[in-house]
Ligand SMILES: *[C@@H]1O[C@H](CO)[C@@H](O)[C@H](O)[C@H]1NC(C)=O
């Protein structure tokens with residue numbers, strides 16, 4: 547049986563809802579919404595977020611009809627989500643430069659590395675769409691304040707450098723022998739990460755409503771404005787959970803500490819995409835999505851034929 551999901555002008559609002567909702571979702575999880583036009587945009591910390599691409603891929607598939615995900619090769623390496631300037635105990639800032647545009651040509655020399663390590667698993671969109679989003683939303687705020695991050699090239703190169711120096715793969719291998727394919731307690735994961743980084747980190751789970759499992763999704767480590775390691779204490783959006791009998795007393799997380807956390811080694815097979823033919827056509831439009839923000843957003847249209 548074939549049915550088609552086709553975006554046509556008449557249903558433009560419906561079509562826009564899917565890609566847009568993903569970023570709204572990300573916005574709420576990052577907890578950094580637009581603060582408005584007040585200058586300067588202050589922040590205390592840079593959150594360096596690494597994601598587990600297998601979970602990110604699974605999440606993307608699960609959260610919308612026609613969502614197509616793709617994994618890096620190899621799939622079992624932690625990849626970069628972003629560097630997010632963050633003010634303690636509050637939100638944002640985000641989208642600090644309304645006149646900024648994303649210029650892919652500034653990344654030519656590191657583009658291959660970005661494709662390998664700063665991976666867009668959302669294959670309904672072009673590879674660079676994640677970089678564009680991260681730069682406009684977060685990079686522009688870092689750029690205002692931190693000289694070492696004040697161009698696209700510097701911002702993305704810093705992410706690559708931090709991944710090399712602070713990868714979660716290394717943390718898990720060195721201090722916990724934590725491997726994909728198994729369940730771990732939040733305490734175990736947090737202890738491994740704390741022992742390796744020497745700082746409080748944040749651990750993010752994706753809750754799969756079909757299997758009722760929580761999957762390890764992201765690890766966030768923090769830096770101060772001098773780019774030195776810092777505790778993530780004070781970041782908003784995840785709770786500080788008390789863990790009795792743990793060497794490290796608390797952990798910043800949205801995971802349920804009472805249940806195991808699955809660290810998946812493959813995207814579940816029954817979720818394999820049923821897409822047999824993809825005709826993706828990208829168009830970009832600019833809209834004023836919010837009268838107050840005069841915020842430019844881009845949307846991609848995608849036509850997908852599924853079995
Ligand atoms: C904002 O972005 C524009 C375009 O890239 C740039 O010319 C300008 O210097 C930026 N403003 C600030 C405050 O960084």
Ligand SMILES: *[C@@H]1O[C@H](CO)[C@@H](O)[C@H](O)[C@H]1NC(C)=O
Pocket residue numbers: 727728729759806808
């Ligand atoms: C992980 O824990 C869940 C929930 O208890 C369980 O259903 C699953 O079989 C476990 N997986 C492994 C690999 O142990």
